[in-house]
Amino acid sequence: MLGYKIYFNGDKFVADNTATEVQTMPCDSTVSWMANKTYADNVVEKYNANDLKDVKKCKECGKYFWQTNDERIWFTDRNMKAPCRCYSCRKKKH
Numbered sequence: 790m791l792g793y794k795i796y797f798n799g800d801k802f803v804a805d806n807t808a809t810e811v812q813t814m815p816c817d818s819t820v821s822w823m824a825n826k827t828y829a830d831n832v833v834e835k836y837n838a839n840d841l842k843d844v845k846k847c848k849e850c851g852k853y854f855w856q857t858n859d860e861r862i863w864f865t866d867r868n869m870k871a872p873c874r875c876y877s878c879r880k881k882k883h
């Protein structure tokens with residue numbers, strides 16, 4: 790066991806202690822890993838309290854994603870709507 794996998798289950802963020810691999814995730818991924826249970830619990834609580842509304846489902850692949858802060862500022866500055874596809878799918882299009 791490598792630690793706690795934190796992910797969005799379609800409804801809210803949860804932490805599983807079943808993380809068997811650690812991957813490099815795209816910058817907009819809603820999945821992350823924590824080694825420590827207390828820290829994982831804190832992160833889950835924080836995400837569910839503040840960031841839940843920012844989670845979106847990708848129109849293309851169905852994965853959950855959210856905007857990074859940099860992206861959010863970029864889109865707001867240009868008066869553009871938030872993307873409806875995840876980073877990987879948007880990258881594929883270009």
Ligand SMILES: [Zn+2]
Pocket residue numbers: 847848849850851852874875876877878879
């Ligand atoms: Zn996608």
